[in-house]
Amino acid sequence: MHYRFDFAALEEYWPDFLSGALTTLQMTAVATVLGLVIGILCAIGRRSPRAWLSGLCGAYVEAVRNTPYLIQIFFIFFGLSSIGVRLPVLAAAILTLVINVGAYTGEIVRAGMDTIPAGQVEAAESLGLSRAQIYWDIILRPALERVYPALTSQFVLMMLASSITSQISAEELTAVANNITSITFRSFETYIVVAFLYLALAVLLKLAFWGLAQALFPRRRRLGTPL
Amino acid sequence: MSAVVSLRDVHKRFGQVEVLRGVTLDIAAGEVVAVIGRSGSGKSTALRCINRLEVIQSGTIEVCGHAVHDPALDLRVLRQDVGMVFQSYNLFPHLTVAENITLAPRRVKRTPRAEARSLAEEALARVGLSDKIDAYPEQLSGGQQQRVAIARSLAMHPKVMLFDEVTSALDPHLTGEVLKVMEGLARGGMTMIVVTHEMGFARRVADRVIFMHTGLVWETGPGQMLAAPQTPELKDFLAADL
Ligand SMILES: Nc1ncnc2c1ncn2[C@@H]1O[C@H](COP(=O)(O)OP(=O)(O)OP(=O)(O)O)[C@@H](O)[C@H]1O
Numbered sequence: 401m402h403y404r405f406d407f408a409a410l411e412e413y414w415p416d417f418l419s420g421a422l423t424t425l426q427m428t429a430v431a432t433v434l435g436l437v438i439g440i441l442c443a444i445g446r447r448s449p450r451a452w453l454s455g456l457c458g459a460y461v462e463a464v465r466n467t468p469y470l471i472q473i474f475f476i477f478f479g480l481s482s483i484g485v486r487l488p489v490l491a492a493a494i495l496t497l498v499i500n501v502g503a504y505t506g507e508i509v510r511a512g513m514d515t516i517p518a519g520q521v522e523a524a525e526s527l528g529l530s531r532a533q534i535y536w537d538i539i540l541r542p543a544l545e546r547v548y549p550a551l552t553s554q555f556v557l558m559m560l561a562s563s564i565t566s567q568i569s570a571e572e573l574t575a576v577a578n579n580i581t582s583i584t585f586r587s588f589e590t591y592i593v594v595a596f597l598y599l600a601l602a603v604l605l606k607l608a609f610w611g612l613a614q615a616l617f618p619r620r621r622r623l624g625t626p627l
Numbered sequence: 628m629s630a631v632v633s634l635r636d637v638h639k640r641f642g643q644v645e646v647l648r649g650v651t652l653d654i655a656a657g658e659v660v661a662v663i664g665r666s667g668s669g670k671s672t673a674l675r676c677i678n679r680l681e682v683i684q685s686g687t688i689e690v691c692g693h694a695v696h697d698p699a700l701d702l703r704v705l706r707q708d709v710g711m712v713f714q715s716y717n718l719f720p721h722l723t724v725a726e727n728i729t730l731a732p733r734r735v736k737r738t739p740r741a742e743a744r745s746l747a748e749e750a751l752a753r754v755g756l757s758d759k760i761d762a763y764p765e766q767l768s769g770g771q772q773q774r775v776a777i778a779r780s781l782a783m784h785p786k787v788m789l790f791d792e793v794t795s796a797l798d799p800h801l802t803g804e805v806l807k808v809m810e811g812l813a814r815g816g817m818t819m820i821v822v823t824h825e826m827g828f829a830r831r832v833a834d835r836v837i838f839m840h841t842g843l844v845w846e847t848g849p850g851q852m853l854a855a856p857q858t859p860e861l862k863d864f865l866a867a868d869l
């Protein structure tokens with residue numbers, strides 16, 4: 401067996417690869433922000449004393465975490481279109497990502513919130529802070545700091561999983577690669593290139609999260625505590 | 628004599644357990660009251676009812692003119708008048724000393740940043756920790772953390788301060804520095820309710836000592852009462868303590 405690599409055949413598709421990678425990055429960025437918001441709301445909901453609210457959030461988390469992402473994509477994509485909601489493919493793909501990552505983020509954030517000692521909340525209450533202020537200043541910020549590594553690796557995983565949205569023809573990196581192989585028949589080379597592009601995106605993302613941590617968590621920076 | 632804190636026949640249950648069984652108590656402006664008693668006698672619970680960290684089942688509590696027992700009471704208004712310091716300091720670990728102290732003035736009273744900073748400087752000067760203003764809690768000793776917690780409370784300019792065994796987690800040397808700060812506050816005219824195991828402090832600094840037993844105010848009197856207990860329960864308690 402002897403295989404002759406021919407990367408030259410892919411040269412003319414560089415702009416396509418790059419635009420696919422850019423789309424993946426954009427999807428990831430939007431889904432990270434929205435997923436974090438959903439995750440935080442979900443964590444607060446699950447900690448609520450109102451049984452219906454914590455039950456609802458719990459059901460969402462368990463439903464998402466115990467079904468395959470591909471099925472969630474089809475469920476949302478075809479479900480929406482059969483009730484007459486027509487979203488652009490990219491928006492639908494991002495929606496599935498947000499719903500998926502929101503559930504995982506919710507669990508991570510909740511675990512972080514549960515580590516905040518009750519005494520700190522009581523101290524804040526006795527200082528006159530409101531429920532919302534306590535959540536923001538005393539619970540959420542240190543909780544996010546504590547679970548930051550778990551949170552960011554979840555977002556990197558999500559970026560990699562976004563590859564599956566090629567199944568509904570979102571024009572992200574994997575879908576672009578699929579198109580290129582069907583024209584060039586250079587599958588091996590194409591997927592090597594794509595693998596390296598995903599790797600580069602992952603490194604880029606980790607760098608961005610590291611930079612963000614430097615800005616968000618001054619105590620870590622000052623005391624040199626590793627994340 | 629107008630009472631700043633006044634409890635009338637306060638009952639508090641946790642489930643079936645009645646922890647406060649009719650506590651009646653008046654504390655005047657500027658008075659320093661030491662609350663002593665066995666573990667489980669309801670000292671912390673009584674304190675926590677005063678700033679409504681716990682909700683009572685019956686009776687009335689008036690604090691600085693606020694009806695604490697009234698479910699409609701605006702808690703933020705009450706808690707601006709009542710400071711509380713805990714055994715476990717409960718500083719916010721992700722915030723600097725300055726941020727710990729300025730958080731409540733800025734959030735609750737909308738004090739501008741620069742003004743809040745000078746509040747923090749002023750409060751830290753009172754507890755002798757001006758040089759620690761930009762440190763993080765984990766960089767401080769237990770005694771220093773507790774003094775910061777006191778400063779954090781002081782910065783809200785409370786009319787009454789509650790202390791719940793604030794030196795119990797400290798070794799004797801650090802206990803001394805915290806007690807000195809509290810003594811300074813007492814001499815400055817602050818109204819204080821101090822749950823403590825420090826009999827020396829109770830005797831020396833308190834205007835009045837309250838001995839709680841089984842959820843009741845069992846015996847009360849000036850510091851000298853510790854030298855001449857009237858009830859056998861207080862006698863036992865003091866004997867066990869020495
Ligand atoms: N949140 C709670 N739920 C149930 N029981 C409680 C709760 N808080 C206190 N208790 C019970 O109430 C009783 C009085 O507790 P409290 O903390 O007021 O005692 P204390 O006098 O402060 O004791 P210590 O000296 O040990 O601090 C105890 O029996 C305790 O177990």
Ligand SMILES: [Mg+2]
Pocket residue numbers: 670671672791792
């Ligand atoms: Mg106690």
